[in-house]
Amino acid sequence: MDKPFFSIIKKSKKSRARLGVLQTPHGTVQTPSFVPVATKGTLKAIAPNLLKDIGAQVMFVNTFHLVLSPGVDTLRSFGGIHQYASLQLPLMSDSAGFQVFSLGSKINSKGFKITEKGVHFKSPRDGASLFISPEQSMKHQEKIGADILMAFDECIPHGVSHEYALEATERTHRWLLRCIKAKKRKDQRLYGIVQGGGFKDLREQSARFIAEQNVDGIAIGGVSVGETQKEMRDQVRWSAPFLPEKLPRHLLGVGRPKDFRYAISQGMDTFDCVEPTRLARTGTVFTIKGKNIVRMNLMRPLYKKDKKPIEKTCSCYTCKTFSRSYLHHLFREQEMLGHQLASIHNITMMHLEFEKIRQEIQRGIL
Amino acid sequence: MDKPFFSIIKKSKKSRARLGVLQTPHGTVQTPSFVPVATKGTLKAIAPNLLKDIGAQVMFVNTFHLVLSPGVDTLRSFGGIHQYASLQLPLMSDSAGFQVFSLGSKINSKGFKITEKGVHFKSPRDGASLFISPEQSMKHQEKIGADILMAFDECIPHGVSHEYALEATERTHRWLLRCIKAKKRKDQRLYGIVQGGGFKDLREQSARFIAEQNVDGIAIGGVSVGETQKEMRDQVRWSAPFLPEKLPRHLLGVGRPKDFRYAISQGMDTFDCVEPTRLARTGTVFTIKGKNIVRMNLMRPLYKKDKKPIEKTCSCYTCKTFSRSYLHHLFREQEMLGHQLASIHNITMMHLEFEKIRQEIQRGIL
Numbered sequence: 001m002d003k004p005f006f007s008i009i010k011k012s013k014k015s016r017a018r019l020g021v022l023q024t025p026h027g028t029v030q031t032p033s034f035v036p037v038a039t040k041g042t043l044k045a046i047a048p049n050l051l052k053d054i055g056a057q058v059m060f061v062n063t064f065h066l067v068l069s070p071g072v073d074t075l076r077s078f079g080g081i082h083q084y085a086s087l088q089l090p091l092m093s094d095s096a097g098f099q100v101f102s103l104g105s106k107i108n109s110k111g112f113k114i115t116e117k118g119v120h121f122k123s124p125r126d127g128a129s130l131f132i133s134p135e136q137s138m139k140h141q142e143k144i145g146a147d148i149l150m151a152f153d154e155c156i157p158h159g160v161s162h163e164y165a166l167e168a169t170e171r172t173h174r175w176l177l178r179c180i181k182a183k184k185r186k187d188q189r190l191y192g193i194v195q196g197g198g199f200k201d202l203r204e205q206s207a208r209f210i211a212e213q214n215v216d217g218i219a220i221g222g223v224s225v226g227e228t229q230k231e232m233r234d235q236v237r238w239s240a241p242f243l244p245e246k247l248p249r250h251l252l253g254v255g256r257p258k259d260f261r262y263a264i265s266q267g268m269d270t271f272d273c274v275e276p277t278r279l280a281r282t283g284t285v286f287t288i289k290g291k292n293i294v295r296m297n298l299m300r301p302l303y304k305k306d307k308k309p310i311e312k313t314c315s316c317y318t319c320k321t322f323s324r325s326y327l328h329h330l331f332r333e334q335e336m337l338g339h340q341l342a343s344i345h346n347i348t349m350m351h352l353e354f355e356k357i358r359q360e361i362q363r364g365i366l
Numbered sequence: 367m368d369k370p371f372f373s374i375i376k377k378s379k380k381s382r383a384r385l386g387v388l389q390t391p392h393g394t395v396q397t398p399s400f401v402p403v404a405t406k407g408t409l410k411a412i413a414p415n416l417l418k419d420i421g422a423q424v425m426f427v428n429t430f431h432l433v434l435s436p437g438v439d440t441l442r443s444f445g446g447i448h449q450y451a452s453l454q455l456p457l458m459s460d461s462a463g464f465q466v467f468s469l470g471s472k473i474n475s476k477g478f479k480i481t482e483k484g485v486h487f488k489s490p491r492d493g494a495s496l497f498i499s500p501e502q503s504m505k506h507q508e509k510i511g512a513d514i515l516m517a518f519d520e521c522i523p524h525g526v527s528h529e530y531a532l533e534a535t536e537r538t539h540r541w542l543l544r545c546i547k548a549k550k551r552k553d554q555r556l557y558g559i560v561q562g563g564g565f566k567d568l569r570e571q572s573a574r575f576i577a578e579q580n581v582d583g584i585a586i587g588g589v590s591v592g593e594t595q596k597e598m599r600d601q602v603r604w605s606a607p608f609l610p611e612k613l614p615r616h617l618l619g620v621g622r623p624k625d626f627r628y629a630i631s632q633g634m635d636t637f638d639c640v641e642p643t644r645l646a647r648t649g650t651v652f653t654i655k656g657k658n659i660v661r662m663n664l665m666r667p668l669y670k671k672d673k674k675p676i677e678k679t680c681s682c683y684t685c686k687t688f689s690r691s692y693l694h695h696l697f698r699e700q701e702m703l704g705h706q707l708a709s710i711h712n713i714t715m716m717h718l719e720f721e722k723i724r725q726e727i728q729r730g731i732l
Contacts, residue, residue: 041695045702049683070695074671078689086687305440317415321452323444329407329436336411336702 005189005216006248010361016240016267017361022058022248024090024147025187026082029058031248032264032357034255034350035092035272040065041085043347044277045340048086054316054344055351058090060272063140064099068125072143080145092250092272093146095137095179095193098221101155114154116171134178141188148189148217150252151179155222156197165197173209180214189216191250197222198231200238207242218243219250220268233262240266257286257293257353261366264357276350280342283331286349287311293353298342303328316348317341371555371582372614376727382606382633383727388424388614390456390513391553392448395424397614398630398723400621400716401458401638406431407451409713410643411706414452420682420710421717424456426638429506430465434491438509446511458616458638459512461503461545461559464587467521480520482537500544507554514555514583516618517545521588522563531563539575546580555582557616563588564597566604573608584609585616586634599628606632623652623659623719627732630723642716646708649697652715653677659719664708669694682714683707 009019022029036043037060043051051059061081066072070084078084081091100119103112111122111129118133137152153172156165172195183190192210196202210218223235232254243249248269255273263271276286283298288311296310306324318327318341330338360366375385388395402409403426409417417425427447432438436450444450447457466485469478477488477495484499503518519538522531538561549556558576562568576584589601598620609615614635621639629637642652649664654677662676672690684693684707696704726732 040699040701041692042701042703045706047683047703047706048687065699069699070670070691074691074695077671078673078691084689084692086692304436305443307444317413321414323450325436325440325444326407326450326452329440333406333431333435335406335408336705337408337413339702340411340413340706 006246008245012265012361012366013364015265015366017264017366018245018267018269019358019361020248020269022090022148022270024189026088026090026147027057029090029270030358031269032260032354032361033057033270034260034354035060035250035270036277036347036350037062037272037274038085038087039274040069041081041087043343044281045336045343046277046347048088050317050344051087051089054347055355056089056347058092058270059087060092060094061144061146062096062099063093063137063144064096066093066144067096067140068123072140075145076143080143082145090148091146092148093141093144093150094252095150095152096132096140097137097150097153098155098252100132101157114171116174118152134175135182138179138182138184142183142185146188148191149183150219151176151190151192151215153193153195153221156195158198158227160197162199162202165195165199165202169195169197169202169206173206176210176213176215191215191217191219193219193221193252194239194243195222196235196239198227198235200234203235203238204242207239211242211244211247215247217248217250219252221252223251223254229259232259236263236266236268240268243267255350257350260353260357264361265366276346277343280346281339283327283338283342285310285327285342285345288313293349298324298327298331298338300328310345311349314345314348314352316345318345318348372612374611378631378727378732379730381631381732383630383732384611384633384635385724385727386614386635388456388514388636390555392454392456392513393423395456395636396724397635398626398720398727399423399636400626400642400720401426401616401636402643402713402716403428403638403640404451404453405640406435407447407453409709410647411702411709412643412713414454416683416710417453417455420713421721422455422713424458424636425453426458426460427510427512428462428465429459429503429510430462432459432510433462433506434489438506441511442509446509448511456514457512458514459507459510459516460618461516461518462498462506463503463516463519464521464618466498467523480537482540484518500541501548504545504548508549508551512554514557515549516585517542517556517558517581519559519561519587522561524564524593526563528565528568531561531565531568535561535563535568535572539572542576542579542581557581557583557585559585559587559618560605560609561588562601562605564593564601566600569601569604570608573605577608577610577613581613583614583616585618587618589617589620595625598625602629602632602634606634609633621716623716626719626723630727631732642712643709646712647705649693649704649708651676651693651708651711654679659715664690664693664697664704666694676711677715680711680714680718682711684711684714
């Protein structure tokens, strides 16, 4: 490809923050950027013709879910997820590892077993015995056809021993080498994933290892599962300094507004998280209080007659068109339009927040 | 008002069909026209900025539901339902009668009682004792603020005696006189409702009575509840010839494509029905087979890999953008976007069907 995948436009003098651009066959992404999650090939409740309006530059899809439906061969027969779901923007896919491991630990079934070759697990749909390996993850992701793929990694449960975490982290490293070898398509980029659990030495060791491999970017994994803000920040701080500056860095599953500036000042570029849309579906929307993004629950009776928009500084369709009262009514009556309007708003708020963040880096504030 | 409320553009020579225009403070409606139902102030799953695209010229809202939430005083404080729900098109509201009576017959509770003054019934939410009268229905509808209001009528259950139907029909007539007296706003139009149940003499008697009153339009009611197509057609045929030609005529709750041309040839102008959107939410969409609109259930396995649009002659966003396979996936996975895309399609299909019907009248075919 002619253009480099990742270019740094400006580096902060105050922190490790940087402004960058990701170039993909489906468009460019200004970083730092939020990455909304379209789990099953749809950003829940939002038609793809609205994605531009709400500021989505790039989205995330989940391999595990797409394998179950519509199936990766169906996706391939349509030319990939972009065409199938009319998602005309850069896309990232995960490895399926996160779901396989969270499934395994949740159901704790006899059928769940980690081996060097891969992971045996039971289908959540019909209990069938399934198996996934680094090679299969890459095959699935190649058929899905996203622009940025994640290596197959082992997610380390919260609270395990150093010995357990070491073993899992080293297996993740060996699996990365197999992913690199297995990946065939040249138009897709591969991110290696830093693991290491809650241990400083393992995070550093993992970051150093991943940094030396032939990858297009690096993700930090396993920092969002049942951990405190302090633990999340520790793990980012322990990993980030060892990542090569020239590679883009993704923080998996972190999407609380209060965490963005910290992680960006540590050098992170992109963030995927279901939280803005998941919250939206419960009637919880973002507003601004002082300089912070805070949550507002539209179901509360005090909004019943409130004529104000959710957030007066927000430029989204929802805020330009509807009152809190109308949204309260929609949520009380379980009207689907409520989910749609609240999701439009929350994703737009993420977009506006990252626009601010990019301006702060531009101006040397962050 | 300067312009007449209803103008006839062309009369068919083959039947009683006519082309017309309704003029309202919120825009005009080309008739014959389908009237999608936005029960609680939202056409389910569809944001109002899409209404123009899907061809909605006019919509219907349900007074009973809007009284329960958000409440008519809230609506009035916003300047009415158009502003509250951002529905910038002509709107019709019903009288709440249909819901009160179907509720009464369903729960058959001790609390349900019809008197000359009005109807006592229990709230479906909290069991509270409620009462509605012609005067209250008009007050509610004035606060809701739709352009076209329905008089408060008594819906006659299927299968009752001639004596019962006569009594109810005559009460509906007396209630209409009270509605006319109670209505204060000059910017809203009032339709009287023909009842008479399944009896030819009562339908004729009712149509003649309503036709003589000071109303802006006439609706035919009670033809859709648990009746066969033959019964529906009988009741339209028995009523329609006695309606003054200069008044617009609405057929309440009839929305099956196979019924439109028959009713239009009998002189009906507008039709409201929840069916296109209700079917859409179950994955049932309209396609064309020969010259007829038929149903297709997107959940069926045969659509799993089908690359075709729902209907190749349809111009809607859904058909221009997505395959049956993707829609099948969305419905199987219970993604809200499926409801949205199927609703967009079904309403567009109604719009295209009525465009055809209007052309057929124009060309002298219908």
